[in-house]
Amino acid sequence: MSDQKPLMPRRREVHPLPYWPDYKTSVARSPSLPLLSMESTTSEETGPRFGHSTLGPLDNNLIENYTQGAAKAVGERVRLHGRVMDETGRPVAGTLVEIWQANAGGRYRHIKDTYFAPLDPNFGGCGRTITDDAGYYEFMTIRPGAYPWPNRANDWRPMHVHFSIFGPTFGQRLITQCYFQGDPLIDLCPIAATIRDRSQLDRLVAALDMQNSRGMDYLAYKFDIVLRGRRQTMFENRPEGM
Amino acid sequence: MTQSLDMLVETPSQTAGPYVHIGCIPTFAGVEGIYPQDLGLSPIEDGAKGQIVTITGSVFDGTGWAMRDAMIESWQADAAGRYAGQEGADPNVSGFCRFAADKDSGQFTLRTVKPGAVANRDGSVMAPHITLWIVARGINIGLHTRLYFEDENNDQDPLLARIEQRHRVDTLLARKTGEGSYHFDIRLQGEGETVFLDI
């Protein structure tokens, strides 16, 4: 209990609007009443822990993990890496990062995905890893294809990788998406547009990272992630309003 | 000008999309063989102390449709009100579970131990509850809420006390449907809209 600290309030203005009519599914799935705001409690200041024993050796290699190394997925080889920090700039070490994505043709291995781009028999589409002591993570994967989706008649998702990050407490839980530098579809995407502040959306665009690429092998993209921070407590036992 | 506060800003959320199951519960999604089993299959193991309860329900959108694609995560204390990682916590209670709406009926089921009351930093005590986090396509930032139990004493709970419209407290109460079984629906929007939290 002694390391428990209140979470910094979420800065809702950097997050997407829940209700965004251009993203049609959000219309009936966004709360219409205000959220109930309150300082975090023990329930948000604790969270599940996942140890390295959870992980298999190929879990962070989406090129090989579906076949357990027997064959490689088709596509442009990409190393996707970065750091997880909190709002105070401290690294978030030992936290679980999970990703999922479409294959190189823009097709997910999912019963509900009926897009006619072919499945890749060697690509499953998910991976996971745990950040190191510096908060660093990396994946080997293929560049996901852009894909059309049923929204407006001609909407396309930019190339993206879905990210799920835990952080040390359940109140820091975050799911987001990583886009790729230079993709012209980002500007046209109604899901990307749910983030109204362009400078905040830019933070979801991974930068091409030639320094960490490897010739004749893979391109690297850098995608850093910031989770909510925890406030250093002062006067925590005083009643409200004091 | 002033000094800079030198703070970073939280990464913006994006919807989990329709295929969140591939990333979080791939075996459920039919993507088998990458992981030995899905993470968070159960919040308890054999030997967990306390009353085993089964909670069923659905997540409804604003039209009253039970969503088939929602994924929920739960986080809770053990029967004594301690969270995993806290001193004295029940080793057979991880407290974390991932579950999804059934793709045909939209119904979810959570089997767990009933949590105990939880102490806060300031000494206040929260009534037994389970924290829920709901993601799905169309939900642009994951929705936090809580499940309380109608047959517990919820009168002194500091979170429930903050709900001004008292009838909305009911949206956070699981209904007892039998010995050890409860029903809890989540309504994203409209009549009976669940109280969601910014916490």
Ligand SMILES: [Fe+3]
């Ligand atoms: Fe996607």
